[in-house]
Amino acid sequence: MNWQAIRAIYVFEMSRFFRTLMQSFVSPVISTSLYFVVFGAAIGSRIDEVDGVSYGAFIVPGLIMLSVMTQAISNASFGIYFPKFIGTIYELLSAPINFLEIVMGYVGAAATKALFIGVVILGTSALFVDLTIQHPLAMLAFMVLTCLSFALFGFIIGIWAGNFEQLQLIPLLVVTPLVFLGGSFYSISMLPPVWQTISFFNPVVYLVSGFRWSFFGLADVPIGLSLLAISGFTVLCLVIIWLIFKTGWRIRQ
Amino acid sequence: MPMVRISDVRKAYADGFEALKGVSLDIHEGEILALLGPNGAGKTTLISTICGITQPTSGSITVGGHDVVADYRGARSLVGLVPQEINLEPFERVMNTVRFSRGLFGKPKDDALLERILRQLSLWDKRNNRIMELSGGMKRRVLIAKALSHEPRVLFLDEPTAGVDVELRRDMWDIVAGLKEAGVTIILTTHYIEEAEAIADRVGVINKGQILLVEEKTALMTRLGQKELRIELHDPVAEMPAALADRGLRIEEGGQVLVYTYDTTQDRTGIATLIREISEAGLVLRDLQTRQNSLEDIFVGLVTEQEDAA
Numbered sequence: 001m002n003w004q005a006i007r008a009i010y011v012f013e014m015s016r017f018f019r020t021l022m023q024s025f026v027s028p029v030i031s032t033s034l035y036f037v038v039f040g041a042a043i044g045s046r047i048d049e050v051d052g053v054s055y056g057a058f059i060v061p062g063l064i065m066l067s068v069m070t071q072a073i074s075n076a077s078f079g080i081y082f083p084k085f086i087g088t089i090y091e092l093l094s095a096p097i098n099f100l101e102i103v104m105g106y107v108g109a110a111a112t113k114a115l116f117i118g119v120v121i122l123g124t125s126a127l128f129v130d131l132t133i134q135h136p137l138a139m140l141a142f143m144v145l146t147c148l149s150f151a152l153f154g155f156i157i158g159i160w161a162g163n164f165e166q167l168q169l170i171p172l173l174v175v176t177p178l179v180f181l182g183g184s185f186y187s188i189s190m191l192p193p194v195w196q197t198i199s200f201f202n203p204v205v206y207l208v209s210g211f212r213w214s215f216f217g218l219a220d221v222p223i224g225l226s227l228l229a230i231s232g233f234t235v236l237c238l239v240i241i242w243l244i245f246k247t248g249w250r251i252r253q
Numbered sequence: 254m255p256m257v258r259i260s261d262v263r264k265a266y267a268d269g270f271e272a273l274k275g276v277s278l279d280i281h282e283g284e285i286l287a288l289l290g291p292n293g294a295g296k297t298t299l300i301s302t303i304c305g306i307t308q309p310t311s312g313s314i315t316v317g318g319h320d321v322v323a324d325y326r327g328a329r330s331l332v333g334l335v336p337q338e339i340n341l342e343p344f345e346r347v348m349n350t351v352r353f354s355r356g357l358f359g360k361p362k363d364d365a366l367l368e369r370i371l372r373q374l375s376l377w378d379k380r381n382n383r384i385m386e387l388s389g390g391m392k393r394r395v396l397i398a399k400a401l402s403h404e405p406r407v408l409f410l411d412e413p414t415a416g417v418d419v420e421l422r423r424d425m426w427d428i429v430a431g432l433k434e435a436g437v438t439i440i441l442t443t444h445y446i447e448e449a450e451a452i453a454d455r456v457g458v459i460n461k462g463q464i465l466l467v468e469e470k471t472a473l474m475t476r477l478g479q480k481e482l483r484i485e486l487h488d489p490v491a492e493m494p495a496a497l498a499d500r501g502l503r504i505e506e507g508g509q510v511l512v513y514t515y516d517t518t519q520d521r522t523g524i525a526t527l528i529r530e531i532s533e534a535g536l537v538l539r540d541l542q543t544r545q546n547s548l549e550d551i552f553v554g555l556v557t558e559q560e561d562a563a
Contacts, residue, residue, distance in 0.1 A: 002326070008356025015349060087340030091399070094304040094334050095357040096326040252307060 005097045009105025010112075013079055017113050028067055028117045029124050035063055036128045039185060050187050051218050056129040061212040062184025063125065068118040068143065069150045069179055069204070073171050076110035076154030081161050084251075093252060099245030107155050111147035118143050132215070138223075139214035145230050146207055152237035159241075159250050178204045188220040203229055254318060255279035256407055256438045257303065262312035264298055264462075272298040274462040275312070280407075280440060285433055287453035287470075288442045289552055295462040296442040297337060300409045304334045316407060330358055333405030337412045337442075339392045343385035347376060347395055350384065351402045358403035370401050373428070390421040397428065408432060410441040414448060426452050446549040450474075458555050465555050473551065475517065481544045482513040482524060487537035494534040500527060517545075 017024055036056065044055035051058075083089040092102060125131060133139050161167040182204030188196055199205050200221070210226025213219035219226070244251070257280040264273040272295045280286050290296050301307045303314050305325055313320060319327030342350060351367055371377040374394040379387060384395065393413070400408060410429070414422045429439055429452055443449060449456050450470070457467040466473075489508035500523075503512040511531075515522045531538065 002359040004359045004361060005357045008353050011356070012345075012349065012353045016344075019344075082342075086342060087336075087338055088342055090306055090334070090336050090340055091354060091357060093306045094329060094332065096329040096359055097357065098326075248308065 002097050002101050005095060006101050006105045006108070009102065010109045013106060013109030014112065017075075017109070017116075024113065024117070025120060028071075028120050031067070032063060032121045032124045033128075035059070036125070040128060050190075051216075053216050053218065054129065057131060057216075058187075058212075059185050060122070060125045060129065060131060061215050062182075062208050064118050064121050064143070065146065065182075065204075065208050065211055066179050066184050067121055068114045068146055069175065069207075070171060071117050072110055072114035072147050072150035073154035073157065073175060075113045076107055076151040077158035077161065077167055077171075079106045079110055080155055080158035081167050084158075085164075089251070099242065102245075103152070103155060103241055107148065107151040110151035110154060111144070114147040114151065115144060118147065134217045135214040139211065142207070142211045142214055142226075142230070145234065146211070149230060149234040149237060152234065152241065156237060156240055156244070159244055162250075178202055183208045183220060187218075203233060206230070256282040256317060257440070258315045259299075259303070260313050262299075262302060262314060263310045264295075264302055264307065265310045272462050273302070273309075276459075276462070276464055278457065278464055278467060280438060282406075282438055283433065283436050284454045285429065285439045285441070285452055286455045286457060286467075287449035288440065288457045288459055289444065289446065289449055290442070290459040291444060291556065294460045296459055297411055298462075299459070300334070300411055300440070300442065304332055304409060305329055330403075331406040333400035333403065333408045335393075335396050335400045335408070335410045335413055337415065339389065339396065341384045341392055341395060343383065345384055346381055347371070347384065347387075347398075348380040350395065351398050354399040355402040360403050366404075367398075367402060370398050373431070374398050375424075390417050393417060393421070397425075401432075405437065407438045407440070410439065412442055412444070414443065414445065422448075446552060458552060460556050460559055463559075465559060474545075479514055480517050480522075482515065482527075483542040483544065484511040484513065484531065484538060485509060485540040485542070486511065487539045490536065494536070496534045497530060500530070 039059055040056040044059075047055040049055065049058075083092060122131075157167065157170050161169075181199070182202050183199065184204075188199050188205060188209075191199065206221055206226045206229035209220040210223055210230070213223050213226070243249075257278075259276055259278040259280075262273055262276045263271065265271045276295070276299060288296050288299070298307065302309050303316065303321060305321060305328075308322065313322075314328075315321065316328040317331045319325075319331070321328040345353075348367070348371075351371065352362070352364075355363070355367065368377065371380055374397060376391065376394050376398055379391060384392060387395065397410075397413070413425050417425070426448075429441070432439060441448075441453075453470050455467060456470050456473055458465045483505075486509060490504065490511075491508055493502060493504060497511075500513070503514075504510070505512055513524075513527060515524065528538075
């Protein structure tokens with residue numbers, strides 16, 4: 001295992017993040033605050049409580065998931081797409097490294113950034129609402145796994161994308177709708193039965209539900225199923241990436 | 254055992270284009286090999302295949318005895334590549350990007366070594382600059398610094414002096430000479446024939462995915478090297494004097510110049526006799542010039558031959 005290479009990629013990617021630290025830090029704080037103003041104060045004053053949890057607190061896990069997923073995808077997809085776009089990928093391809101090391105470097109850095117933003121949002125939320133975290137370890141595990149699996153997914157998008165438009169396409173057309181319809185801002189049980197059934201085909205539902213369980217002990221789906229879903233998604237992404245490197249698809253002609 | 258051994262390598266792209274048609278080549282440790290060829294000859298494809306950027310369709314390549322596919326770690330850790338295109342992250346700083354390259358090749362941090370490399374390339378003052386602030390020539394130096402940062406035993410320079418000014422070209426040649434002294438094997442591609450003439454030990458000519466010739470530069474120049482003697486006359490001649498008719502002379506510049514072509518490898522070049530005969534024929538010499546055939550002539554000759562054969 002070429003640990004030096006993994007470290008080099010990780011450090012290089014993180015330095016990009018630290019260069020834009022203000023932007024990385026300030027933008028999630030502002031957007032979270034806005035969500036609390038709009039959802040928490042305006043809508044929340046009419047909804048009151050969901051399953052015994054104040055609406056303001058109820059949306060916190062969903063808010064964190066929303067940002068963590070989109071950040072993990074955009075960081076990882078950009079991280080690997082950019083070297084392709086400007087041509088520096090030649091160096092990765094001619095270095096004594098294998099796909100696992102490349103993935104660990106890029107995905108590790110993207111997941112770290114997403115985790116950082118998740119923690120910032122959690123901290124910001126604590127300023128607006130009373131938060132209890134019943135299962136802190138499970139909460140952390142869910143957050144880390146989500147960062148990792150969506151960074152892997154982002155990595156695949158970055159390799160697949162042939163231009164900047166395609167880089168935005170999947171996040172915009174697939175991920176954002178799934179996340180918004182994934183129970184971030186409501187309980188699935190609030191929906192009409194038909195939509196409840198449809199919702200269970202949305203993988204994000206399982207993640208948000210599991211994550212919310214770690215805060216309040218409330219879940220739309222059994223916690224085991226949530227764990228299974230996130231693990232399955234991670235494995236699926238890993239297999240796809242392994243296939244990509246094995247065949248050299250979109251990388252090595 | 255050669256440092257790099259290329260055995261019958263073929264490379265066909267997905268669209269069916271065959272960029273390499275059975276290339277075999279041994280590159281010895283410590284030599285400078287110049288690969289000459291026109292655009293699209295397969296130079297870059299050959300380098301990319303050795304360095305792992307593309308996979309050969311068939312055939313095998315070893316570097317330092319390591320197969321580039323089966324034992325890619327062993328092979329690639331010996332190889333440094335300076336690509337033709339200036340591929341650099343514009344927002345990165347020089348030092349960071351060089352450090353990144355060293356780490357990527359699995360080498361532990363060694364800023365003292367990187368300082369030496371950057372100083373040698375006159376980049377030390379620019380180490381904290383962003384790449385986008387550098388001139389084109391400086392960017393090319395950064396590419397070289399990146400390739401040298403991991404102490405390669407074999408260095409590929411893909412058209413290192415394409416589009417650089419004379420000063421940088423000279424610097425580049427000095428750097429290459431220095432590396433050769435340190436025992437680094439260097440393969441450079443170029444379409445500047447003077448470049449091959451100036452620095453290479455051996456010259457390979459590649460065209461249409463085939464190696465047409467690989468030879469010691471000096472042997473090549475001698476073997477194919479013909480010289481021209483240009484005799485400038487005081488008074489132009491309208492036609493060849495009868496006494497000189499069977500000497501194979503050519504009249505140029507409206508009778509002002511007689512051109513004599515001879516082979517430098519022959520024992521007797523016949524120059525002395527010719528001069529005597531010219532003065533016996535009553536012609537007065539004004540000046541003499543000799544001109545060695547350049548690699549360019551040889552190169553153009555080979556490529557035309559191949560095209561005629563096809």
